[in-house]
Amino acid sequence: MWNKRKEEEYPPKSPATPAAPASQIKENAPMSTNPAPSHHPTESRGPAVIGKSVMIKGQIFSREDLTIDGEIDGSVELHEHRLTVGPNGKLQAGVKAREVVVLGTIHGNVEASDKIDIRKDAKLVGDIKTARIVIEDGAYFKGSIDIARPEAARPAAPAQAKAQSSSSTASNAATPATAAAGDSR
Amino acid sequence: MLKDRLRSEPSSPSLHSPPRKSPGQAQNRASNGLDQFFASLQDQESLSILDFSGASQANISFITSMGHRIYSNDALRTMEEAFGTGGDFITNQSDPDRAALFLRENLEFPDRTFDGALIWDTLQFLAPPLLQDTVDRLYRILRPQSSLLAFFHAEEKAQTAPLYSYRIVESKIMSLTPRNQVRPVQYFNNRSLEKLFQKFHSVKFFLTRDHLREVIVRR
Numbered sequence: 001m002w003n004k005r006k007e008e009e010y011p012p013k014s015p016a017t018p019a020a021p022a023s024q025i026k027e028n029a030p031m032s033t034n035p036a037p038s039h040h041p042t043e044s045r046g047p048a049v050i051g052k053s054v055m056i057k058g059q060i061f062s063r064e065d066l067t068i069d070g071e072i073d074g075s076v077e078l079h080e081h082r083l084t085v086g087p088n089g090k091l092q093a094g095v096k097a098r099e100v101v102v103l104g105t106i107h108g109n110v111e112a113s114d115k116i117d118i119r120k121d122a123k124l125v126g127d128i129k130t131a132r133i134v135i136e137d138g139a140y141f142k143g144s145i146d147i148a149r150p151e152a153a154r155p156a157a158p159a160q161a162k163a164q165s166s167s168s169t170a171s172n173a174a175t176p177a178t179a180a181a182g183d184s185r
Numbered sequence: 186m187l188k189d190r191l192r193s194e195p196s197s198p199s200l201h202s203p204p205r206k207s208p209g210q211a212q213n214r215a216s217n218g219l220d221q222f223f224a225s226l227q228d229q230e231s232l233s234i235l236d237f238s239g240a241s242q243a244n245i246s247f248i249t250s251m252g253h254r255i256y257s258n259d260a261l262r263t264m265e266e267a268f269g270t271g272g273d274f275i276t277n278q279s280d281p282d283r284a285a286l287f288l289r290e291n292l293e294f295p296d297r298t299f300d301g302a303l304i305w306d307t308l309q310f311l312a313p314p315l316l317q318d319t320v321d322r323l324y325r326i327l328r329p330q331s332s333l334l335a336f337f338h339a340e341e342k343a344q345t346a347p348l349y350s351y352r353i354v355e356s357k358i359m360s361l362t363p364r365n366q367v368r369p370v371q372y373f374n375n376r377s378l379e380k381l382f383q384k385f386h387s388v389k390f391f392l393t394r395d396h397l398r399e400v401i402v403r404r
Contacts (some may be wrong), residue, residue: 118240133245141240144233144256147249 052088069104079113087121100130102139109143211362213354217246217391218334218399220357222301225403226251232300235326237291237307243352243360244303256299262288275370277285278312287315292322299327306336307353308381309369316370316381324384324404333385333402337373340396344368373398 008098047065050056054070062078069086075094076083083097089104100112110116112130120138129146226232230252236244239259248255267287268277277283302323311319323333338346346369350362373381375390375398380389382402391399 087273131248135240135242135245137241139203139240140259140262142258145245145249 023161047082047084052086137145196293211350211352211360211378213358213360214393214395215357216359216399217357218336218401219353219359221389221391221401222303222332222334223251223356225401226253226301233298233320235299235302235304237304238351241350241352243318243354248355253300258291260291260304261310263287264307264310266290275312278315284315284318288318288322292319292326294326296325297328300331302327302331302333303351304333304335304363306338306349308335309337309346309371309373312370320381321384327404330386331404333404334401335400337372337378337398338369338396339392341346341372341374343396346396 001110013074026171028090029061038175040143042138048062050068050070050072052069056070056084058183059074060066060072060079062083064077064078065084066076066078067084067086068076068089068091070088071090071092074157076091076096083095084101084175085091085104085106088104091104091106091108093106094108095106095110095112097112098114099116100110101117101119102129103119105123107125109126110124110128110130112128114130115132115134116128116130118124118135118139118141120136122136123140125142127144127146128141131148133145133147135141141177226234232253233256234248235256235258236248237258237260238244239262240257245255245257262321267283267290268274278287304323308316308319311330327333336351339370340346348364350364352360354360378390378398378400379388382400385402385404387403388401389401391401393399
């Protein structure tokens, strides 16, 4: 059972080529310009994962999809990628991503340029700015929701669009965003 | 959550009486109050609306599709956190610390933040000292000319009143999902409601066939 678990957690070693002394490897190593697959694990594996026993204080920037199942205190930014907060994930952080899926807890403002998906039993306290939102029954949310529609979706005349944009900005300045940000439990 | 406990702990002696029937299917029904509320928002964009029903896809989609921003909170849940769900639910409302917690969790916003408030039936669970503080706070955070929608059960002799989840279906139709039967803290008639909202500009009532008094209050 123990051996089986270890095999699941780590890349399996080839049983046909037992470990050899370094000198022997050097002599027998074939010359090739193609890198061995095991040297580039990021090409074949899924999104990066911060496990449930990990706690990080500070800023996280990622250029790939990220799953957080641990605790984060700070900020998380994945501008063009998807963030998944797992069921054990606890974020005390501002979040910026293309898409955010919440199964755990977020205390902080969330900006998702494409979509936010708040699943059953998830908890989000903070203000949301996104283009689309899905919230399942049973999820807890406290805060404001501001739907930011992409400019391309508005074929209105430029002057009208500009006027709408400026009125929207003015309105946002007076909205509860700042109050709610400090209103986290 | 309060709503869950209402289902599972029916024997509380104070606020919650035994359920007469189990939670049922959602029913759609027309609402003049809701219609008037959304009529007051017509031809405007980028308004801020306060919704006390808890986050729901229906309410969020409906309000944001009108181009407005919604601030969502589950007032029943914060009520439970502040006052508990047992027999001392009403007496706990006299505790200044608990009352301050309730106000802070639900209504701590800068003055004149919102252009409308969907309070649903939250106010009928509040006892008079805190009730008036809550209404005063609502007055402060609403902008002039804005509207507030609140529901009060209108059957004076009823020992219990149905507790619903309110979801917006259309501008004049809402979906009511019965959660339980609850004993309201007090009965409100037109006179007592006018007195409660006396700071506001106007109060308009709609009495429905199912003994629900829909109230539109203009700031």
